[in-house]
Amino acid sequence: MSVPTHISQYTQYKQDTNDVAAWLLTAHPDFKQPKGPGRLKGRARRAAREEAEAERATKIVVTRHVKEVPRLVALKLRRSIVRRRYQQRYYEHGDGDADSNASHAHFISVLEDVEKVLMPLLPKEFQRKARQGAAEDDAEAAALINRFEALTVEEVADEAPDSHAAAGSSETSPIVAVNCKIAEDEINTPSPIFGLELLLEDLWMVTHHVRESWQAYREGRMSLEAAAVATETTHHLFYTTECELRGAGGLDNCPGGWPSAMYKIHAARQEAQEKCETQGNNSGFLEFLEDLINIWEALLGLLHVRRSMDMSDLLHAQLPTFDWARDDRHLLQRLLLDEAIVQTRIFAATPKANTLPGVDKFGLYLYHACEDNSISLTTVYLSVFYLEMRLAMGSESGKAWPELRTFLETTRPDVIQAAQRYGHLASRGWMSSNVLHCLRGWLQQAEVVTDDSGADSPLISAQSTSQDRAPSHRRIPWFSSNPWLCGRLLVIYKTLAYEFGHFWSNHAPTPLVVCHLYNAAKKEKVLPEGWSWPGVESLLDTYPEMFFSHQRPRGWFNYSLSVMKALGGGIQTVRREGRRYAGRNARRAARADPGRDSVNLDKRWKFPQRILTLTTMKSRWLKGQDQWTADEITHIMQQSVLCRKFVKSTIRRGAEPKLSMLDALRRMRRCINAELAVLKDENWIRYHNLGWDICTRIWTEIREVREDAIELGHSEEVRFLIVHTLFETKDRNLLQEAARIMQAVVSGV
Known part of the structure; x- marks a missing residue:
């Protein structure tokens, strides 16, 4: 079973009790199903209020109306007991709310009594848990008094079980959602400090996920992008749980604020550990709390010191050095935080740093914490994620920056080539101006990221004469020490490049026609000896639907028909012996039926988007x-x-x-x-540029193909239709020449 989050249990334990009460109600032998969905009304509702829950449980056991308590019901009952007992500990410390403590103690005993009554019908694993969780009580179930009277059923869910479900096995017994009202309202409102501890338990739990991801990246078992996405998604999910807790009043209402509550939680945990009292599998949580307190105290001290420094002081500040083998964990945390504070302030002062897409959340929150002299809980847990990443990477934190830089430098020429080819088409409405705008933004940001010059451009220098600016090359240390940031940017830039290339490949389908050309050359055995194109081979294997019959064509007629279908149809076939009159006949046919020779772009086959x-x-x-x-x-x-x-x-x-x-x-x-x-296998922008160059060279160098294409009169898409024309010639020598051109373009000759 999957591990649930702790913060979900902050509001879940009330619903668990509701579900247990609902099952006791519906599994009772005298329960009558209401007619249709809706609330319990009239007599059924009065009976729900009057009949005691322990008596219901006793009747279920005595009559054997149910063979076994469903595992989910047993789980919710045990979880309600454990969580309520766990929360009760906080009423025994701190402010000492005697009334709440008494209410919790009363309700815990009610739930325990119900569990004792149902013991014979509980699944075996839950019987063991129940015996371990409470002292043995040999009193007969029939002697149990009604201690569930504080619980009243208010409403039943949309769907109630039928009589067969109530009397059936655990496999068919459903859970009916029933809202229950407890007499003591404070029991339904968990303590804020209890809610904060559950949130911190969740933080401890997901921190393992962050650490595992970066450890796998360091060892070569995971890509940089996957590790960054794992960390980023962890932040997004945990931020949602923080907002959930804050909305329930479990964060802002902590006595003395959440930092004070964090110290109280640590004290309570430490006392519980000294008494050998544990809550589930929480080995290591106390040490995590100590890390959290150390990070909080380090942020308080370091931000106070670094905030008073101006940019010139920061640029000349001596950054701490690390001894990964000898420095203890808490010392490394403080040193890494000090380095991060200095580098984020310098990074923010470099030219055009604000043009990068969202930068990184940790750096942003850390920068604002320094500027505002205020530390939020979000800043603390983002610091936890950053430090876990750095500690997992150790001395190899710098390996991510070269990956980002190499990708941008190798991809930039292809992006520039495509931008130059299609820039003029935006005014014609052929291409969305948004695509070109994003393309230019990609190139500008790539220049910002890779700029490591010591001097700024004249324009930037004129705008950066104040002391609060830093030269471009001073942003590189933050890239080098922050794999999370590098991975985030790498995902963004790789995904954008994929989208650009995918867009062009489907709107100017050179990769599509090159795939058909390569397949025909391979089937006719005219590829250059010993040469193959792995990228196109992969596309042929992945997208067999690009051929009209979902199978690779094997003859000249099928080559021509397949590419015609893929391009949207409407292409007139031309016999070799009729080439002389083909252009005239095609123009006459077009005047007689204007739509006969047109290509239907809506029917053109397109490569699907797979990311x-x-x-x-x-x-x-x-x-x-x-x-x-x-x-x-x-x-x-x-x-x-x-x-x-x-x-x-x-x-x-x-x-x-x-x-x-x-x-x-x-x-x-x-x-x-x-x-x-x-992303690794399908470099669409590269495929598109190569395909365009291949079609252009075939058009330029093979006279017979060029003449046929001109005679057909296809001017706008001539570079794509020449492949169809090439197939119409049925000349293996021409196909072999086209394959040679293909090899030359791919090889860069």
């Missing part, structure tokens, strides 16, 4: 949408062709039906790895 999850995440990053939920991640992955298999139903007997936070993160990481493989 929907990455493009969606990139768009949300650029829009600053930080609040994500596990359900949203599930929905995004369900829409992706490659990721649907990772989000199949997780409903199992006794398991929660939805993905937990950690499950969503792990599945997202697998999904991203699958889509990153597509």
Whole structure:
């Protein structure tokens, strides 16, 4: 079963009690199903208020009306007991709310009594847990008095179970959602300090995910992009849980503020550990709290010192050095934070740093914490993620920056080539101006990221004469020490380059016609000896639907028909012996039926987009949408062709039906790895540029093909239709010459 988040239990334990009460009501042998969906009304509602829950449980056991308590009901009952007992500890410390403590103690005993009554019908594993969680009580179940009278059923959900479900096995017994009202309202409102601890437990839990991701990247088991997406998604999910807690009043209402509550939680945990009292599998949580307190105190001191320094002092500040083998963990945390504070302030002062897409959340929050002299909880947990990344990477933190720089430097020529080719078409309405605008923005940002010059351009220098500016090359240290930032930018720039190339490849389909040309040359065995094009081979294997019969054509007629269908049809076939009159006849046919020779762009086959999850995440990053939920991640992955298999139903007997936070993160990481493989294999912008050059050279160097294309009168798309014309010639020598040109272009000759 997946590990649930702790913060979800902050509001969940009330619903757990509701579900247990609902099952006791509907599983009772005298329960009568209401007619149709809706609330319990009239006699059924009065009976729900009057009949005691312990008596219901006793009747269920005595009559054996149910063979076994469903595992999910047993889970919710045990979880309600544990969580309420766990929260009660906080009423025994601090302010000492005696009334709340008494109410919790009373209600815990009510739940324990119900569990004792149901013991014979509980699944075996829950029987063991119940015996371990409370002292043995040999009193007969019939002697138990009604201690559940504080619980009243208010309403039933839309769907009630039938009589067969109530009397059936655990597999068929449903859970009916019933809203229950507790007499003591404060019992339904968890303590703010308790809610904060649950949030910190979630932080501790997801921090393992961050650490594992960067450790895998360091060891070569994960890509930089996947590790960055894992960390970024963790931030988005955890930010949502923080907002959930804040909205429930469990953060702002902490006595003395959340920092004071954090110290109280640490003291309570330490006392519990000394008494050998543990709550589940929480080994290491106390040490995590100590790390958290150390980070908080380090931020307080370091921000106070560095905030008073002007830019000239920061530029000449001596950054700390690390001894990864000898320095203890807390010392490394303080040194890394000091380095990050200095570098983020310098980074923000470099020219055009604000043009980068959202930069990184940690650097942004750290910068504002320094400027505003205020540390938020978000700043603290982003610091936790950053430090876990740095500690996992150790001395190899600088390996990410070369990956980002190399990608930008190798991709920039292809982007420039495409921009020069299509720039004039924006005025004709052929291409969306937004695409070209994004393209130019990509090139400008690539220049900003890779600029490591010691002197700024004259324009920037004229605008940067004040002491609050820093030269361009001083942003590089922050890139070198922050793999998270490098990975984030790499995902954005790779995804944008994919989208640019994919757009052009489908609107000016040179990769499509080159695939058909390569297939024909291979089938006719006229490819240059010993040469193959792995990229196109991969496209042929991945997208067999580009051929009209979903199978690679094997003859001249099928070559021609296949590419004609792929390009949208409407191309007149020309017999070799009729070449002399082909142009005249085609023009006459066009005048008689203007639509006969036209290409229907709506019917043109297009390469599908296969990185929907990455493009969606990139768009949300650029829009600053930080609040994500596990359900949203599930929905995004369900829409992706490659990721649907990772989000199949997780409903199992006794398991929660939805993905937990950690499950969503792990599945997202697998999904991203699958889509990153597509980014690596399908370099669309490169395929498009090569395809365009191949078609252009075939047009220029093969006279017979050029003459046929001119006679057909296809002027706008002549570079694509020449491949169709080449097939119409049925000349293996011409096809062999086209294959030679293809090899020369790909090889850069």
